[in-house]
Each structure stands twice: as C-alpha cells, then as structure tokens.
Amino acid sequence: MSIDPQKQDLKVGIVGAGAMGRGIAQVSATGGMTVYIYDAADGAAAAARDFIASMIERSVEKGRMDKSEGDASVGRINVAENMEGLADCDVVVEAIVENIDIKQKVFQQLEEIVRPDAIIASNTSSIRISSIASACTHRNRIAGLHFFNPVPLMKLVEVINGTDTSEDVTKALEIIGKRMGRVPVVVKDAPGFLVNLGGRAYSTEALRIVSEGVATPFQVDAIMREACGFRMGPFELLDLTGIDVNFPVSQIIYNGYFQDKRLSTYPLHESMMEAGRLGKKTRAGFYEYADDGTIIRPAVDEKITAAPARRVVLAEPSAALDSLLRDLGVTVLVNDDGESPILADPVGEDCTALSVRLGVDYKRLVAIDTHTGVFSRATVMAAPGADEEIVQSVMAMLKENSGGVTRIKDNPGFVAQRIRAMIANLGCEMAQIGVASPEDIDKGMKLGLNYPLGSVELAENMGTRNCLKILENLQAITGEDRYRPSQWLRRRALLDLPIHTPD
Numbered sequence: 001m002s003i004d005p006q007k008q009d010l011k012v013g014i015v016g017a018g019a020m021g022r023g024i025a026q027v028s029a030t031g032g033m034t035v036y037i038y039d040a041a042d043g044a045a046a047a048a049r050d051f052i053a054s055m056i057e058r059s060v061e062k063g064r065m066d067k068s069e070g071d072a073s074v075g076r077i078n079v080a081e082n083m084e085g086l087a088d089c090d091v092v093v094e095a096i097v098e099n100i101d102i103k104q105k106v107f108q109q110l111e112e113i114v115r116p117d118a119i120i121a122s123n124t125s126s127i128r129i130s131s132i133a134s135a136c137t138h139r140n141r142i143a144g145l146h147f148f149n150p151v152p153l154m155k156l157v158e159v160i161n162g163t164d165t166s167e168d169v170t171k172a173l174e175i176i177g178k179r180m181g182r183v184p185v186v187v188k189d190a191p192g193f194l195v196n197l198g199g200r201a202y203s204t205e206a207l208r209i210v211s212e213g214v215a216t217p218f219q220v221d222a223i224m225r226e227a228c229g230f231r232m233g234p235f236e237l238l239d240l241t242g243i244d245v246n247f248p249v250s251q252i253i254y255n256g257y258f259q260d261k262r263l264s265t266y267p268l269h270e271s272m273m274e275a276g277r278l279g280k281k282t283r284a285g286f287y288e289y290a291d292d293g294t295i296i297r298p299a300v301d302e303k304i305t306a307a308p309a310r311r312v313v314l315a316e317p318s319a320a321l322d323s324l325l326r327d328l329g330v331t332v333l334v335n336d337d338g339e340s341p342i343l344a345d346p347v348g349e350d351c352t353a354l355s356v357r358l359g360v361d362y363k364r365l366v367a368i369d370t371h372t373g374v375f376s377r378a379t380v381m382a383a384p385g386a387d388e389e390i391v392q393s394v395m396a397m398l399k400e401n402s403g404g405v406t407r408i409k410d411n412p413g414f415v416a417q418r419i420r421a422m423i424a425n426l427g428c429e430m431a432q433i434g435v436a437s438p439e440d441i442d443k444g445m446k447l448g449l450n451y452p453l454g455s456v457e458l459a460e461n462m463g464t465r466n467c468l469k470i471l472e473n474l475q476a477i478t479g480e481d482r483y484r485p486s487q488w489l490r491r492r493a494l495l496d497l498p499i500h501t502p503d
Contacts, residue, residue: 002141002168003090003117005175009034012176013080013089013114015106017041017048020123021095023151026052027180029073030065030152036089038080045079052077055152087113091176093145095123103127104135111136119169121145125196126252129162129189139164145173146193147182148448156447157182162189183447185440191256192249194436195448198455200253200263201422203246206234207266208482209418214411217286222300223406223415226377227369229452234419235286236295238269239279247273261482262426301404306392308400313337315344315360320370328401336360341390345370347466348421348473350412351383363387366394369414371462378402383410412477413470420462421470425486427455428499432488438500456499464493 003010012028014021017039025048028035037045053074060070079085086092092114094106103122110120121143122132133142144160157177161170170186177184187194206220215223221233238246250265257263272278272285279285280293288296311331314321321343325332333340342365346354355362362383369379378398382391395405408415427445431438442454451458459467468490474483492499 002119002166002172005090005172005179007090008032010091010176010179011036011089013038013086013092014095015039015083015086015092015110016095016123017044018095019149020147020151021093022048022052023149024093024095024123024147024180025049025077026055026152027182029076030056030069031180032076033176033179034076034078036078036080036086038083038086049077049079083109084113086110087115089114089118091119091121091173093121093123098124098126100127100131103132107132107136107142111138117141119143119172121173123147126192126249128191129160129165133162133164140166141169143169143173144187144189144193145177146187148195154448155181155183156195156444157184158187158193158195158444158448159184160187160189160193183443185436185444187436187440187444188434190433190435192253194430194441194444196249197253197263197435198423198427198430198441198445199449200250200265201426201455202230202419202449202451203234203238204250204263204265204269205419205422207269209411209415210235211266211268212411213409215406215408215415216300218298218300219406219408220415220419222404223377223379224419226403227372227379228416228420231450231452239285239287239295241279242281243269243273243278243285261480262422262429262484264482300406302407304392304396304399304405306389306396308396309341309390309393310397311337311340312394313340313342315342315354315358315365318343318345318370321345321368324368324370324374328397330397340364341366341394343368343394347371348413348417348470350410350477351381351386352410353412353473353477355383364390366391367414368394368398369416371466372416372420374398374402376402377404377406379406379408379414379416381408381410381414412474417462417470418474420458421467421474422483423451423455424459424462424467425471425483425489428459428486428489431456432486438502459489459493460499464489464496464499468493 010033012033012035014025014037025035039045056070059065129144133139143165146158148154159173174184217235224230224233247269254263277284283289313333313336344367351365351367355365367381398405438456442457445451445454471483471485
C-alpha cells in the first residue's frame with residue numbers, strides 16, 4: 001500500500017536542483033507540501049531554495065499571492081545535505097540528467113533510504129520508466145511524473161505507468177499532481193509518452209511540405225497561425241525549442257516505434273542541425289534573429305498584379321464556394337465560357353488529379369482551401385502550366401475579403417489540410433494503442449503544447465470523413481505508408497460515430 005496522498009503534512013523530496021527540480025519544488029511548496037531539495041553539487045540545493053524564494057516573493061509583489069501564503073510556502077522549502085535527508089519523504093521526484101545509468105543508480109540509492117511505502121518518481125522526458133525501474137527491487141512504487149518547462153507556468157503533468165506500477169501509486173500521483181496545481185493525465189510508458197509523441201506530426205509534416213517545395217517555412221507558419229489558430233507556426237516552434245533538441249527527440253520516437261513512417265522526420269531537419277542553424281539560441285534557424293533575439297519575419301504575401309475575377313465557373317458543386325463567391329459579389333456561370341477561372345475546393349486532392357478526374361481545363365483551374373476559412377488567410381494552388389493571369393485574378397478576388405493570400409504549389413491537401421489531418425491521425429493512433437484516453441490526449445495537447453484543439457477532437461472539428469478522405473487521398477496519390485489512416489479514425493468515420501467513442 002502506498003502513502004496517503006491527501007495527508008496534510010505530505011513531504012516531497014526532489015533530487016536535482018536544476019530548472020526542472022526548482023520548478024517542481026516551487027509548485028510543491030505553493031501546493032502546501034513540505035519540500036526537501038537534494039543535489040550532488042555543493043551549494044546547488046541552497047541556491048535553488050533561494051531562487052524559489054525570490055520567485056515566490058515576486059508573485060507576492062505582483063499580487064498573485066498573499067504575503068502570508070508566500071511566507072508559508074518559502075518556509076516549507078528545506079535543503080537536504082545528503083540523500084539520506086530524504087528518508088522521511090512520502091514521494092521523491094528525480095529530476096537529473098537524461099542518462100539511464102545515472103538514473104538507475106539514484107533510484108537504487110533511494111530504495112535503500114526511503115520508507116517502504118514511499119513513491120519514487122522520475123521527471124524523465126525520454127527514458128522509459130520500466131527501464132529505470134528494471135534496476136530496482138520494488139518496481140510497483142516507481143512511476144513517471146513528467147512536468148513541462150517552465151513548471152510553474154505549464155499546468156500539465158504526465159503520470160506515467162511503468163510495466164509494474166501499481167494502481168495505488170498512479171492514483172496517488174494524480175492527487176499529488178492536483179495538489180501541486182497541475183492537471184494530471186495518465187499515460188502509458190511508451191517512447192515520447194503523450195506530449196512529445198503527439199507533437200511530432202505538426203513539425204514533421206511541415207518539414208515534409210517545405211522539402212517538397214510546396215511552400216516556404218514562412219508561408220506554412222502564416223497559414224497555421226492565421227488560418228488554423230496555432231499560437232506558433234511549426235518552424236517558429238522548431239527554432240524556439242532548438243533543432244539540436246527536437247531532431248534527436250524525433251529520431252528517438254521514430255526508432256522507438258520501429259520506424260513507423262507516420263512519425264518520420266525529413267532530411268531537412270538533420271541538415272539544419274548539421275549546419276549549426278539551431279534556431280533562436282544561435283540567432284539562426286529557419287528564421288534569422290536580431291541581436292536581441294527578436295524574430296525577423298520575411299514578407300509572405302506576393303504582389304498581385306491582375307484585376308479581381310468577377311465571373312467564375314465551379315469545377316464541381318460546392319456550398320462553401322457558393323457562399324464565399326456570393327459574399328464577394330462574384331457571378332458563378334452555369335456553363336463554362338472557356339475563359340473564366342474554374343474554381344474548386346478539393347479535399348486531399350491536388351489540381352492535377354482533380355482536372356483529370358473531372359476533365360476540366362487545368363490551365364484555368366484554381367483550388368481554394370475553404371476548410372479553415374479564407375478571411376484570416378486564404379490559400380490557393382494551381383497545376384503546373386496554369387494560366388498566370390487566371391491565378392492572379394483569383395488571388396486578387398480573395399484579397400478583397402481576406403487578411404492575406406498565400407499561393408502554394410500543386411499539392412494534395414494544401415498545407416492546413418495535410419498538417420491538421422496528420423495531427424488528428426496521430427492523436428487517433430495514440431488512442432488506438434492506449435497511450436492515454438482520448439480525453440487525456442486532447443487535454444495533453446492543449447495544455448502541453450498550446451494547440452487550439454486536442455489532436456483527437458481535431459478529427460471531429462475537420463469532419464471525421466473529411467479527415468479520413470484527406471489521408472486516403474494523400475496515401476493514394478503519394479503511394480506512401482506515411483499517410484496510413486488510424487483504425488480508430490477509420491471506424492468512427494465510416495460508422496459516423498463521435499471521435500471519442502470508446503472501443
């Protein structure tokens with residue numbers, strides 16, 4: 001039987017006084033628990049206590065916390081001079097270097113020191129909990145408690161079940177996480193856990209799109225921010241986290257899932273790392289940065305030279321295009337006059353395939369992505385050899401009612417459809433293989449990565465059948481296993497069931 005996680009005088013031990021250890025100690029103390037910090041480096045634990053005290057005092061000064069509450073929180077933080085100082089702790093959280101040999105030694109030492117009912121947890125972001133526990137005797141009390149940086153600001157915590165973790169321990173860590181002011185999600189012990197795994201699709205599909213010459217990194221980011229509501233574009237995010245961090249993590253997860261192509265990154269990712277363009281930290285990544293670290297954003301809207309189209313033909317019936325064109329005051333011709341733009345809003349199909357399927361003039365065919373709206377940012381594409389004047393006239397037409405117009409090269413699924421479908425598909429696959437519940441997957445992606453929607457619910461937002469169709473078309477056109485739909489998505493789309501329907 002594990003400790004009572006509700007008890008008033010719960011004691012939390014922290015091994016490691018770095019950024020993560022300090023953050024975990026801070027939220028433990030402000031959550032009303034007594035904290036003991038230990039670090040092998042002389043003076044590191046005391047420095048961490050002083051740093052946390054300064055952070056809490058700043059919160060008091062800003063009115064986020066009462067002075068009495070702040071003083072009480074600081075008073076709960078103690079320095080352990082050695083690991084034996086953690087002997088009376090109810091739970092110990094390890095937050096040290098990502099090295100399995102070192103972690104296993106620490107866990108073996110802790111097993112000899114703490115009470116038999118104490119929980120020992122790791123804040124690891126990439127090492128399997130079962131691998132750490134394999135060196136221990138009482139594996140049932142070992143679990144993962146993975147926080148996100150900066151801990152006091154990031155509300156999510158992943159409670160990770162090792163192969164032998166007991167249900168009591170999992171439930172206790174959920175309660176302790178809540179006492180720390182975090183939102184816990186229970187996750188299976190698997191490569192990347194929940195958030196690091198779920199976050200792969202956003203950046204890897206964007207890298208693929210740019211590598212294919214479909215769009216520039218800056219165009220992709222503008223579309224995902226302005227049309228899809230993401231706080232940051234995928235290339236801004238890659239630069240911010242550091243390409244020397246996200247490329248190795250991508251490889252670990254890809255190999256951890258035995259090279260599932262849906263998780264593969266692209267050579268461009270490695271090339272950036274090899275070139276030393278690591279992102280914001282080196283003042284150069286996909287973007288350039290000013291001396292003060294400010295991102296330099298190139299212009300993404302090309303100059304439009306043609307007059308707006310006033311008469312168009314629809315390649316096939318489309319309620320979305322009908323509504324858009326009515327708002328723009330554009331006439332839709334019943335019969336093709338042989339010279340007006342031919343418009344379409346395909347789902348997972350490129351202009352080339354569409355023109356062949358429908359037998360329409362590819363030179364006048366222009367596709368508009370209506371699935372994320374066109375008012376914040378519109379996306380258009382045309383087949384190779386398209387009439388430039390026709391394409392420009394459609395862009396000019398859209399510009400009258402849109403914050404920006406991005407022209408990309410012919411491509412099945414535009415940019416937004418591809419990236420969003422891949423995010424949703426990965427979320428559904430995570431539900432299928434039991435990484436976490438569909439609801440916890442959504443919670444993790446929104447709280448851990450600030451996504452506008454959880455990756456499972458995104459499939460429903462897109463329309464599950466639309467999402468499935470995008471993936472099936474991508475798979476058929478490219479011939480790639482990368483776009484293989486998750487069975488979780490396929491079954492619910494075909495049966496027209498809510499995406500969170502359990503098996």
